[in-house]
Amino acid sequence: MMLRKLLLTPTSRRALSNGFFFSSRNPTPSPPLPPAPWRSLGSPLFFSTSEQAEGEPSNSASSTISIDRSGLYNPPEHSHEQSSDSELVKHLKGIIKFRGGPISVAEYMEEVLTNPKAGFYINRDVFGAQGDFITSPEVSQMFGEMVGVWAMCLWEQMGQPKDVNLVELGPGRGTLMADLLHGASKFKNFTESLHVHMVECSPALQQLQRKTLKCIDKADTSENAENAESSVISTLAGNPVSWHASLEQVPSGLPTIIIAHEFYDALPVHQFQKASRGWCEKMVDVQEDSSFRFVLSPQPTPSNLYLLKRFKWAAPEEIANLEQVEVCPKGMDLTQKISKIISAYGGGALIIDYGLNGVVSESLQAIRKHKFVDILDDPGSADLSAYVDFPAIKYSAEEVSEDVSVYGPMTQSQFLSALGINFRVEALLQNCTDEQAESLRTGYWRLVGDGEAPFWEGPDDQVPIGMGTRYLAMAIVNKKQGVPVPFQ
Numbered sequence: 001m002m003l004r005k006l007l008l009t010p011t012s013r014r015a016l017s018n019g020f021f022f023s024s025r026n027p028t029p030s031p032p033l034p035p036a037p038w039r040s041l042g043s044p045l046f047f048s049t050s051e052q053a054e055g056e057p058s059n060s061a062s063s064t065i066s067i068d069r070s071g072l073y074n075p076p077e078h079s080h081e082q083s084s085d086s087e088l089v090k091h092l093k094g095i096i097k098f099r100g101g102p103i104s105v106a107e108y109m110e111e112v113l114t115n116p117k118a119g120f121y122i123n124r125d126v127f128g129a130q131g132d133f134i135t136s137p138e139v140s141q142m143f144g145e146m147v148g149v150w151a152m153c154l155w156e157q158m159g160q161p162k163d164v165n166l167v168e169l170g171p172g173r174g175t176l177m178a179d180l181l182h183g184a185s186k187f188k189n190f191t192e193s194l195h196v197h198m199v200e201c202s203p204a205l206q207q208l209q210r211k212t213l214k215c216i217d218k219a220d221t222s223e224n225a226e227n228a229e230s231s232v233i234s235t236l237a238g239n240p241v242s243w244h245a246s247l248e249q250v251p252s253g254l255p256t257i258i259i260a261h262e263f264y265d266a267l268p269v270h271q272f273q274k275a276s277r278g279w280c281e282k283m284v285d286v287q288e289d290s291s292f293r294f295v296l297s298p299q300p301t302p303s304n305l306y307l308l309k310r311f312k313w314a315a316p317e318e319i320a321n322l323e324q325v326e327v328c329p330k331g332m333d334l335t336q337k338i339s340k341i342i343s344a345y346g347g348g349a350l351i352i353d354y355g356l357n358g359v360v361s362e363s364l365q366a367i368r369k370h371k372f373v374d375i376l377d378d379p380g381s382a383d384l385s386a387y388v389d390f391p392a393i394k395y396s397a398e399e400v401s402e403d404v405s406v407y408g409p410m411t412q413s414q415f416l417s418a419l420g421i422n423f424r425v426e427a428l429l430q431n432c433t434d435e436q437a438e439s440l441r442t443g444y445w446r447l448v449g450d451g452e453a454p455f456w457e458g459p460d461d462q463v464p465i466g467m468g469t470r471y472l473a474m475a476i477v478n479k480k481q482g483v484p485v486p487f488q
């Protein structure tokens with residue numbers, strides 16, 4: 001099985017306080033309805049049953065409507081049994097019941113992750129050893145610092161603008177941004193230009209980010225107080241910080257640097273499967289025992305348009321042998337918004353995620369407490385994520401603007417190494433405790449290494465897994481700025 005997020009975290013992250021060096025190199029009664037409309041994957045789920053429509057005379061053949069209802073979710077109306085379903089499970093079953101049929105995997109994924117009341121990300125901290133998975137910024141401060149080096153190099157190429165929107169999509173605990181700002185705090189011209197915008201759907205994580213960035217409310221007594229962009233300041237480097245539920249809400253008009261680390265993988269994917277009747281969409285339904293199951297659409301759905309679009313960007317030989325395909329329309333749309341901003345105001349975007357430099361077949365996974373679990377099991381209690389289709393990002397960006405260029409993807413290992421992470425780890429090792437040194441070396445290896453750590457002597461189930469080649473980096477920049485570091 002392909003590993004994705006880091007499932008275990010045997011080492012703790014310890015921050016070292018020195019600032020970083022600068023490196024210049026990273027959706028009528030009529031004739032009979034079609035029989036057996038939905039089919040399960042592999043085996044038929046529905047028996048072709050003809051039922052009489054409610055309210056119609058039983059002896060009138062012409063008024064009989066043939067309806068296959070066997071697969072629709074129809075719980076007993078007078079059951080006195082207490083349901084042990086969570087609020088989210090009730091909500092999902094409600095949608096399926098109300099629609100009278102299954103929902104797409106994408107809609108399921110979106111509800112599971114970001115339902116405003118009970119989504120996986122909404123009410124809690126899911127990161128770290130006590131959470132469900134760990135991400136690069138939580139592994140080592142060096143990750144955020146290196147992204148800071150990239151941002152600063154880009155800012156130089158942008159002509160050192162005095163005011164810049166620094167936008168992070170899905171900032172988690174806020175660790176990456178904190179390390180970026182802290183690491184860059186000595187480079188005043190750069191940090192003073194930054195207006196920090198955190199795009200985060202989770203109120204709980206917004207609060208956590210506020211703490212991580214050591215934010216204070218700034219008392220603005222000026223006449224312009226009502227018009228002030230943000231009265232929240234991060235004391236790490238003195239930057240105004242504001243929070244938004246989506247990229248559209250970030251005020252426009254300034255050159256913009258956008259960071260998306262492990263954000264695209266959380267965007268909902270549609271799954272398709274090749275069938276004798278063509279490409280059918282995989283959907284989520286409720287079966288008679290009230291558990292969820294996958295079914296296939298009987299005919300193309302509106303989302304097939306995105307599948308066709310993706311196929312146009314692929315070589316015929318790439319798709320010839322595919323039996324399953326995932327597409328992420330939200331990722332394509334987001335990329336086009338990013339591309340328009342960069343094109344209009346200058347700047348660039350850095351996208352780092354685990355994914356493929358090609359069409360993604362089937363990658364959707366669920367992780368709970370550092371273990372892979374069934375995607376349909378207890379939704380809302382496990383993270384869902386999918387591999388990022390990097391070429392789809394590239395073609396989406398280029399489709400909407402001729403003023404942007406897309407570079408990469410390159411591996412995370414290449415990206416961090418070219419930015420000088422090896423020099424950074426050496427510098428940090430000069431001034432640290434033995435415990436910190438071990439943590440630094442392990443953290444460094446996890447960020448740039450590949451496979452299982454060869455040096456690991458601890459418990460087998462905690463062996464560090466390298467993220468160096470599974471994670472890829474891609475940049476979208478305004479053409480006028482030239483080739484971004486380190487994609488030259």
Ligand SMILES: C[S@@+](CC[C@H](N)C(=O)[O-])C[C@H]1O[C@@H](n2cnc3c(N)ncnc32)[C@H](O)[C@@H]1O
Nearest residue numbers: 121135137170171172199200201202261262266
């Ligand atoms: C996998 S986590 C990555 C966190 C962080 N970037 C890191 O690397 O540690 C995904 C983040 O995106 C946020 N998120 C997911 N879907 C979102 C959406 N549609 N809009 C805004 N934030 C979203 C989650 O709340 C979480 O902060």
